Amino acid sequence: MMLLLFPLLLSTVQTWAYRVPGQKKSDSCRCDVNTTIWSFPALRYEAVQQQVETCETSLHGLQQQVLVSSQRLPDIQVQISNLTARLEPYQYLHDRGLYTALSIRLLGQELSQLETDITVVHGQLNNDQSQKLHKEVGKLRKDVLKMQTSDTVNMKTVKEKLRYLKNNVESCKSIPKDFRGQNRYCMKGLITNISEPVTTKINPYNKNHVSGSWGKQAQMDSESDTETYWVQTLTSSNIYGNIVRLYQTYKDFMRSANHRDATFSSSVTAPTAIEGPSAVLYGDGLYYHCYRSADICRYDLKTNEVKRVTLPGTGVGFNNKFPYCYYECRSNSDVDVEADETGLWALYATVGNHGNLVVSKLFWDDNSKTINVSQTWETRLFKKAATNAFMVCGVMYATRYVDEYREEVFYAFDTATGKEDNSLELPLEKVAKGVASLSYNPVDRQIYMYNDGYLLAYQAYF
Numbered sequence: 001m002m003l004l005l006f007p008l009l010l011s012t013v014q015t016w017a018y019r020v021p022g023q024k025k026s027d028s029c030r031c032d033v034n035t036t037i038w039s040f041p042a043l044r045y046e047a048v049q050q051q052v053e054t055c056e057t058s059l060h061g062l063q064q065q066v067l068v069s070s071q072r073l074p075d076i077q078v079q080i081s082n083l084t085a086r087l088e089p090y091q092y093l094h095d096r097g098l099y100t101a102l103s104i105r106l107l108g109q110e111l112s113q114l115e116t117d118i119t120v121v122h123g124q125l126n127n128d129q130s131q132k133l134h135k136e137v138g139k140l141r142k143d144v145l146k147m148q149t150s151d152t153v154n155m156k157t158v159k160e161k162l163r164y165l166k167n168n169v170e171s172c173k174s175i176p177k178d179f180r181g182q183n184r185y186c187m188k189g190l191i192t193n194i195s196e197p198v199t200t201k202i203n204p205y206n207k208n209h210v211s212g213s214w215g216k217q218a219q220m221d222s223e224s225d226t227e228t229y230w231v232q233t234l235t236s237s238n239i240y241g242n243i244v245r246l247y248q249t250y251k252d253f254m255r256s257a258n259h260r261d262a263t264f265s266s267s268v269t270a271p272t273a274i275e276g277p278s279a280v281l282y283g284d285g286l287y288y289h290c291y292r293s294a295d296i297c298r299y300d301l302k303t304n305e306v307k308r309v310t311l312p313g314t315g316v317g318f319n320n321k322f323p324y325c326y327y328e329c330r331s332n333s334d335v336d337v338e339a340d341e342t343g344l345w346a347l348y349a350t351v352g353n354h355g356n357l358v359v360s361k362l363f364w365d366d367n368s369k370t371i372n373v374s375q376t377w378e379t380r381l382f383k384k385a386a387t388n389a390f391m392v393c394g395v396m397y398a399t400r401y402v403d404e405y406r407e408e409v410f411y412a413f414d415t416a417t418g419k420e421d422n423s424l425e426l427p428l429e430k431v432a433k434g435v436a437s438l439s440y441n442p443v444d445r446q447i448y449m450y451n452d453g454y455l456l457a458y459q460a461y462f
């Protein structure tokens with residue numbers, strides 16, 4: 001038996017020997033050698049190589065992210081600088097306690113004006129209601145004084161109370177005590193039911209003109225033209241118009257015969273053109289929302305003159321800022337003119353009232369030939385949550401979408417009391433999905449709907 005030494009190569013610089021026992025037979029040496037001890041680890045090598053490639057890929061991705069971040073960093077720094085500069089005035093006010101003080105100061109100024117109005121009303125009426133308002137505004141003044149020294153009174157609560165008191169003052173100002181008695185049915189309360197359509201007709205142009213308004217001459221004390229029917233179709237993009245079509249009788253209207261077209265503006269983009277489905281014919285005047293403005297226009301059918309008045313409020317919505325919506329928005333239906341037993345109304349929304357509906361009372365002074373706004377109420381109904389609205393007996397009613405063939409009157413705001421009711425469920429049938437306008441007529445107590453291209457009328461019941 002003999003031992004053999006086999007040199008094994010580990011690397012270019014290292015070797016080591018492996019001792020193997022063997023036997024000599026017939027002048028030869030025989031031994032068993034285990035060659036696995038120096039076999040190349042191919043599988044382990046491939047695994048390590050794959051890990052290296054994965055690391056290289058990840059490293060390349062990180063390098064790209066760092067590069068992109070480095071490129072964006074200057075832009076981000078510029079944005080931060082801009083924001084810091086914009087916030088600096090507010091931070092200045094906040095650090096010195098001036099921002100809250102300024103808000104309370106503005107609230108105090110508004111309250112002072114309200115106190116003046118209530119003092120005037122109380123001096124004129126001196127009844128239980130005016131005395132109650134006088135006490136309530138006194139309590140509110142104490143709350144505002146308390147806010148100047150502490151945060152115990154919620155600003156939102158005070159503003160809501162202020163809105164309520166302002167509405168009550170408006171109700172007291174100039175509405176006659178017996179205005180409900182002028183029409184006995186108004187004393188019964190809210191509308192109790194609405195009939196199925198009593199009139200159904202396609203507008204005189206074609207049903208592709210899906211926006212507009214129509215109705216019957218609406219002034220109660222007018223002896224002439226009380227049977228006049230009118231249609232105002234928005235012929236330009238279903239948003240703008242400058243012509244009203246007039247019919248002397250209901251028969252002519254149904255036959256689309258013997259009409260007269262009155263042009264109240266030189267073009268559909270002139271300042272006196274109409275914007276949105278907003279018109280109503282009251283006496284000798286067509287009242288409507290003036291083109292791209294916060295104004296109400298009056299076109300005189302006899303003299304062809306146009307007069308206008310600007311609606312009150314902070315940030316009156318127009319040019320599609322606060323349209324009627326609910327299911328889908330009706331383009332440029334921001335300002336809505338209505339008529340009822342008490343006269344003319346404008347329904348709209350303002351930024352100051354957070355996009356909620358505002359109700360303003362209008363009247364035409366025949367001596368000075370001017371339109372005026374006498375009173376304004378603020379509601380809590382978000383205008384875009386309603387499909388349309390109309391006035392009856394000094395009460396504003398709002399509708400919402402139910403399905404393609406039905407609307408629902410769901411809300412009422414009474415200007416005589418300032419109270420709201422959102423529990424109504426009065427159905428309104430229709431023949432098309434969209435409602436462009438709704439107008440009530442105190443002469444025949446009918447509600448007129450411009451239902452896409454169709455003209456519908458309903459009987460209101462009390």
